[in-house]
């Protein structure tokens with residue numbers, strides 16, 4: 142029997158009617174869930190604690206010390222590279238088999254993404270790949286240059302050392318990355334970006350570059366820009382405090398064991414500071430529990446007051462990212478509401494449908510589960526409506542502080558909407574399981590003919 146035959150089955154057969162009912166409701170529940178997975182994005186996560194990246198970002202964006210540090214590193218790197226190139230020329234003569242090159246990372250090594258970090262801090266949001274994609278796609282004109290990077294690259298041009306950028310920026314936005322570099326007047330010989338869906342491990346791309354060039358120096362703000370040996374060891378799914386501490390210690394020990402390698406060795410390794418993000422943050426981002434990673438004297442969690450950020454001044458360039466994020470949440474909320482209404486309609490129709498066979502009295506009690514199920518769907522729809530209304534409210538203001546507050550409230554409503562919706566799905570799933578048990582194990586007596 143095919144599906145259509147099954148749906149057209151004899152209406153007078155009680156068992157087939159029940160089976161058909163279960164099929165329709167199960168189909169709706171399953172399709173609503175899989176549809177959500179594809180269409181409704183989860184809400185953005187609030188950063189925890191809320192001010193965790195403020196000083197790190199301010200250090201990079203306001204301190205003269207950070208700039209001095211970058212110039213110092215690039216000046217010393219240029220001198221080291223000049224020496225390495227002289228050695229290279231002495232060894233290889235005037236016609237080497239492979240040209241000399243330096244491999245550089247891009248973000249926070251050559252390109253300054255302060256605008257993106259500022260948006261995250263001022264919106265109270267944790268880093269999210271969807272927001273980063275918006276920045277990669279639309280933020281080219283807002284990207285700056287790391288102090289000293291351009292001058293270092295120009296020195297390399299004069300020295301005859303090729304500049305190769307190996308970055309984990311998405312290849313899908315290669316043109317935008319090229320535009321950002323062009324806008325800053327930065328020249329290069331080769332640009333190697335990450336293919337969509339591929340690993341962020343740079344070693345295979347390093348290998349490809351080494352086929353063509355003799356790499357004299359690697360520069361990056363993340364030790365994985367130099368070698369994969371500095372990747373954090375794999376943490377278990379639910380790491381204990383000891384697992385996290387061991388992973389941190391292990392990585393630090395690797396660096397200590399190579400203490401003479403930094404700024405020296407062959408190829409040369411050069412590291413730039415980045416206190417805002419990177420491989421080093423992987424065992425962190427566990428809220429106030431990160432306090433336990435501080436030295437013992439500062440271990441008390443009461444030492445860190447958790448308060449919201451002070452109102453941020455208005456800044457026009459942040460608006461687009463907030464508005465894009467709010468639009469994405471509103472679209473997701475509309476999808477969830479659509480599925481809520483579908484399930485609501487389908488379950489009501491299932492109950493009131495004409496000659497539906499009712500289970501015996503006790504078993505019929507499982508239909509009481511529909512009451513909390515419908516209630517949860519109703520609450521979910523109500524939160525969805527709030528999300529939509531907040532998007533409309535956001536259209537009436539350009540004030541950055543007000544927009545940030547609306548975005549935060551919207552994010553919270555969207556999370557609540559999804560939470561209530563999943564609770565409703567759980568209830569209807571429970572009903573379905575109980576119904577299925579009854580259907581499998583109940584004994585159906587044929588109706589006596591009158």
Ligand SMILES: [Mg+2]
Nearest residue numbers: 246248249362
């Ligand atoms: Mg980087």
